[in-house]
Amino acid sequence: MNRIKLLSEQVANQIAAGEVVERPASVVKELVENSLDADARKITVEIGAGGRSLIRVTDDGFGMSRDDALLCLERHATSKIQRAEDLASIATLGFRGEALPSIASVSRFTLTTRERESGSPEGTQIIVAGGTIAEVKAAGCAPGTSVEARQLFFNLPARRKFLRTEETEAAHIQHYLTLAALAFPEVAFTFVKDGRSVWQLPAVKSGAAASSRIEALRERFRALLGDEKLLSANFTAALADDGNSPAPEETDIFETASPEKSAASEISNLKSQIRIWGLIGSPGVSRATRDGQFVFVNRRPVENRGINYALIEGYHTSLMKGRYPVCCLFLEIDPAAVDVNIHPAKREVKFHREFEVRKLAAQAIKETLLAFHSEPVKSTAEMPSAPSELKFVPEASAPALPNFPEKLKPSPPTPAQIPSAAQTPLKMGFSSAVQSAPSSKSVDVSPTAISQPPSSSATPLLNVPLRLVGVIGKLYVLLESDRGLVLLDQHAAHERILFEQMMNRIESNTAAPSQKLLLPETIELPPRDAQFLREQLVVLTKLGVGLSEFGERTFLLDALPPFVKVPDTRRFVFDLVDELRAAGREVNLARLGEHTVAKTVCRHAVKANDPLGGAELENLVEDLRHCAMPYTCPHGRPTLIEMNYRELEKKFGRTQ
Ligand code: ADP
Ligand code: MG
Numbered sequence: 223m224n225r226i227k228l229l230s231e232q233v234a235n236q237i238a239a240g241e242v243v244e245r246p247a248s249v250v251k252e253l254v255e256n257s258l259d260a261d262a263r264k265i266t267v268e269i270g271a272g273g274r275s276l277i278r279v280t281d282d283g284f285g286m287s288r289d290d291a292l293l294c295l296e297r298h299a300t301s302k303i304q305r306a307e308d309l310a311s312i313a314t315l316g317f318r319g320e321a322l323p324s325i326a327s328v329s330r331f332t333l334t335t336r337e338r339e340s341g342s343p344e345g346t347q348i349i350v351a352g353g354t355i356a357e358v359k360a361a362g363c364a365p366g367t368s369v370e371a372r373q374l375f376f377n378l379p380a381r382r383k384f385l386r387t388e389e390t391e392a393a394h395i396q397h398y399l400t401l402a403a404l405a406f407p408e409v410a411f412t413f414v415k416d417g418r419s420v421w422q423l424p425a426v427k428s429g430a431a432a433s434s435r436i437e438a439l440r441e442r443f444r445a446l447l448g449d450e451k452l453l454s455a456n457f458t459a460a461l462a463d464d465g466n467s468p469a470p471e472e473t474d475i476f477e478t479a480s481p482e483k484s485a486a487s488e489i490s491n492l493k494s495q496i497r498i499w500g501l502i503g504s505p506g507v508s509r510a511t512r513d514g515q516f517v518f519v520n521r522r523p524v525e526n527r528g529i530n531y532a533l534i535e536g537y538h539t540s541l542m543k544g545r546y547p548v549c550c551l552f553l554e555i556d557p558a559a560v561d562v563n564i565h566p567a568k569r570e571v572k573f574h575r576e577f578e579v580r581k582l583a584a585q586a587i588k589e590t591l592l593a594f595h596s597e598p599v600k601s602t603a604e605m606p607s608a609p610s611e612l613k614f615v616p617e618a619s620a621p622a623l624p625n626f627p628e629k630l631k632p633s634p635p636t637p638a639q640i641p642s643a644a645q646t647p648l649k650m651g652f653s654s655a656v657q658s659a660p661s662s663k664s665v666d667v668s669p670t671a672i673s674q675p676p677s678s679s680a681t682p683l684l685n686v687p688l689r690l691v692g693v694i695g696k697l698y699v700l701l702e703s704d705r706g707l708v709l710l711d712q713h714a715a716h717e718r719i720l721f722e723q724m725m726n727r728i729e730s731n732t733a734a735p736s737q738k739l740l741l742p743e744t745i746e747l748p749p750r751d752a753q754f755l756r757e758q759l760v761v762l763t764k765l766g767v768g769l770s771e772f773g774e775r776t777f778l779l780d781a782l783p784p785f786v787k788v789p790d791t792r793r794f795v796f797d798l799v800d801e802l803r804a805a806g807r808e809v810n811l812a813r814l815g816e817h818t819v820a821k822t823v824c825r826h827a828v829k830a831n832d833p834l835g836g837a838e839l840e841n842l843v844e845d846l847r848h849c850a851m852p853y854t855c856p857h858g859r860p861t862l863i864e865m866n867y868r869e870l871e872k873k874f875g876r877t878q
Contacts, residue, residue, distance in 0.1 A: 232353040235297055235327035236378070241566035242324045245385060246273025246374055247394035248567060249329075252321035253369050254402050257281035259302065259314045260367065263425060264410040267399060271416070272391030274374055274382075277329075282366040285337040288346040292358065295333070295350065297323045311558035315522060315568075322369070327353035328378055329371035338365040352377045396420070400446055401523035404516055404550055407442035421446075432456050432499060443501060443550055450514075450548060452501040453594050457586035461496045461559065461578060496555045496579065498586040503548035505540040505591055505853035506860040514548035519560060521552070524571045528580040529553070535580075536587025539721070539817070540851055542858035553583065592850055595682055683708060683862055684847045690839060699839055706866035712834060712842065714855035717824040719845045720785070721856040724765055724820040734766035734783055742780035744772055745795050752777075754802040755795075761819050769795070788826050798822045821856040 229237070243249055250267060257265045260283025270276035286294060293299045300319030303309060309317070325331060330352075336345025347361035375382035385391060392415060399421075403411045407426040414420065423445055428438030436454045443452070503514070517529050533547045541547060561572045573579045688708060691700040699715075701708040727734050747755065752775040762769050768781025779791055788794045801822045834842065846852045846861065854860055871877045 231297065232327060235323045235353050238297065238320050239324035239328045240381075242320055243328055243374075244567065245394060246277060246391045247398050249273065249277050249325050249371055249374065250279065250395045251398045251402075251567070252316070252325065253277070253279035253371075254399070255315035256321065256369075257283055257367065258402070258406060258409065259316055260284050262366065262409060264412070265402075266412040266414070267395075268414040269392065269395055269416070272385075272388030273395055274385060274388065274391065276370070276372050277374070278368065278370040280366065280368040282338070282364070284339065285345070285366050286335040287337055287340070288358075291333060291335050291346045291348055292355075294319075294322050295326055295348065295355070299323075309563055311556070312562050313520075313557050317563070323353070325369075325371050326350040328376075328381070329374045330376065331372075332370040333367070334361055334363050334370075335367040336361075336363050336365050398523075401516060401518075403446055404439065404442060405518050405521045405523065405552075407438040432497075436499060436501070439501060439550060439552075451504040451507050452548070452550075453504055453590050455498065455500050455502050455551065455586055455590040457498040457582075457589060459496055459498075459582045459585070460494050461555065461575060461582070462494065494556075496553065496582055498551065498553050498583055500551040501549065502551065502587060502590055504594065505537075505851060506858075507548050508537075508541055508545035508858070509548055510545060512546045515546055516550045517553070518551070519553045519562075519571050520555065520557060522562065522568065522571070525569055526571060526573075528573070528576050529583055532580040532583035533587060535584035537591065537858070538588070539821070539856040540591055540854045540858055545858065547587075549587075551583075553579070555579070595684065595850065595852055682853075683864055684852055688843060690836065690843075693834070693839070696833055699842075701843070703864075706864065706868075706870055709863045709865075710843065710846075711855075711859070711861055711863075712839075714859050714861040715842055715846050715852075717855040717857075718849055718852060718861055719842070720824045721820050722849050722851075724823065725817070728761065728764050728820070731764070733764060736766035736768055736781045737784045738768070738781050739779065739791065742778055743791050743795075744776055744778050745792055746773075746776045747799060749775055751799045751803065755799055758798075758802065758819050765819060765823055767819075767823065783823065786823060786826050794822075794826055797825070817856075824856055 242252065246269070250269070250273065254265060254267065257279060260281060262281035262283035264282050266278075266280045268276065268278040268280075290301070296319075298319045300317060302314040302317045302319075303312065322333070326333075331350040332347065333350075334345060334347045336342075343362065344360050345363040345365075347357075347359050347363075348355060349357040375385070396413070399411065399413055403409075403421075403423055408428055410425040411421060411423040412419065423442065426438040426441045428434045433454075433456070436456065440452070440454075443450075500518075509515075512530070515530070515533065517524055517526065517533075519526070529551075533549060533551075534541060537547050555573070559574050561574070562568055564570055564572050683703070686703050686705065688701040688703050691702050693699050693712070697712050699710040699712055701710060724734065755769070755777060756771065759769060759771070766781065766783035767779075767786075769777050769779050772778040777795070779795055782788070782791070782794075786794070798819065801818045853862060868877070
């Protein structure tokens with residue numbers, strides 16, 4: 223008996239819709255992607271009742287002819303790819319030709335479209351109900367396309383039942399629109415919810431240059447998500463040829479045989495490039511969830527575990543455990559080096575060279591964070607001596623430490639008084655340090671900083687002069703800058719300094735000072751823990767921790783660095799093992815062991831309540847200035863907090 227039958231087109235579309243149209247937000251996503259693929263400059267999204275009663279997406283893109291409008295409702299009808307090979311390098315957001323027929327099969331659907339290029343003032347309107355075309359007619363409309371889907375899942379009560387509340391569905395829609403708007407700042411977006419306008423984002427003009435695109439992104443980001451302390455990332459690297467491109471030898475043969483040798487090599491160069499650019503949170507800026515993390519591959523918002531790891535790797539000691547980076551990061555890579563056809567809603571992508579992409583993404587983040595602080599220092603080091611007239615003259619009111627000054631600055635400087643980085647040379651020295659003993663490290667002027675944007679938030683805190691005011695709670699060092707109040711966590715700062723010194727030691731292979739213990743301790747560990755520790759013994763020795771094997775699972779601790787003051791030496795070893803175990807489950811970084819060991823040693827180095835004298839505090843700030851990543855301790859907690867005059871005025875109710 224024959225049992226198998228071909229399904230009707232309508233049922234097939236509904237099955238496809240099961241994958242493509244998960245919820246109202248998927249409809250919005252597919253329609254907006256179509257508008258973006260159609261080169262729209264302005265997109266309007268209207269929704270009603272969380273998208274259940276109405277979704278309408280209107281664009282001013284290139285529109286469709288009558289024939290195309292009819293064809294686009296057929297399954298597997300697309301203008302974006304033609305051959306199977308095209309699937310290997312997709313440059314558009316859509317490519318399956320499934321979205322419109324799927325949406326039309328599960329809603330009351332109207333498509334109105336008019337070709338942008340055609341002279342005719344008339345467009346086409348097609349009305350579809352549950353997958354069946356009800357009407358095709360000529361319609362007067364603006365150039366572009368408008369797709370309306372009403373009563374989503376009206377013919378699939380089971381699916382309709384699974385929809386969440388209007389607010390939840392609307393939130394999903396808004397989330398997708400945020401992603402789309404971030405990826406396309408040059409497109410104007412309007413979002414109307416239940417008749418009320420939520421956004422009216424004007425198009426942001428931008429040139430082709432990287433800096434101009436970053437600025438456009440920054441403007442769009444601010445319009446959508448408000449002000450965040452974000453650094454500009456701009457990174458390009460070579461990516462090894464992927465397996466699908468011709469092998470180098472083949473390219474060579476082709477090149478020598480071809481007269482267009484230079485054109486061919488240009489193409490192969492392009493193939494091997496990866497650009498990683500965008501905005502990333504300054505050190506210390508983080509979230510408890512991944513909600514502030516936006517990642518795009520060739521402008522497509524994606525979820526990719528490798529990149530998530532890369533972000534955490536890149537931030538490394540600038541991120542607290544359990545916190546997530548804030549970023550809006552764009553990866554641009556040859557479409558042939560990434561597979562976008564692995565997820566029904568195209569949310570996930572797979573890189574052919576996953577590991578390499580991940581490594582480069584981590585490097586891009588790390589370099590951006592390092593550059594934030596190191597640039598001005600680097601260039602000041604290049605300047606042998608600063609002109610004397612630029613030397614910082616200590617303020618007369620500089621206090622005797624650690625007392626508080628008798629007179630605080632009478633009033634906050636007006637914006638005109640605030641030395642803008644663009645006009646005023648930045649004073650790098652720590653005022654009292656300059657006064658008492660100008661160290662060879664203290665610098666007076668920072669030429670690179672001058673070229674930085676004049677906005678105060680853009681100038682890193684340690685690149686502006688800081689004046690010591692006092693210490694509170696035996697821990698927090700109070701400093702004053704031209705921008706306002708600065709608090710330094712003495713313990714966190716010390717940890718950062720020690721950590722970097724230790725890492726430098728490991729790198730340069732110089733042994734750290736070590737002090738023999740009066741009473742060596744033997745410590746027995748479970749086998750797995752013993753293994754973690756055994757792998758790090760060499761690093762531990764380099765750091766001045768005298769730990770040696772004393773049996774299969776027993777270790778002997780007989781020396782510690784002099785600055786490590788632990789009342790309980792056994793606890794110190796257990797802490798170390800705990801950290802290594804926790805780190806082992808996390809990101810697998812080549813130097814993770816070293817970092818973990820160094821971090822743990824640092825944690826035991828200084829106690830919060832150690833009273834430090836004025837000179838010591840000055841040295842602390844000065845040493846911090848010379849760190850590569852001074853703004854967080856090795857565990858990612860901030861070392862410095864700034865409260866500028868604007869914030870103070872707000873708190874005191876002087877301004878709104
Ligand atoms: P895909 O985007 O995968 O090609 P869709 O079903 O989403 O499949 O769309 C089918 C085709 O209809 C597209 O390839 C495109 O040619 C056309 N189309 C859809 N939406 C628009 C639009 N807003 N403007 C112009 N053409 C569109
Ligand atoms: Mg599409």
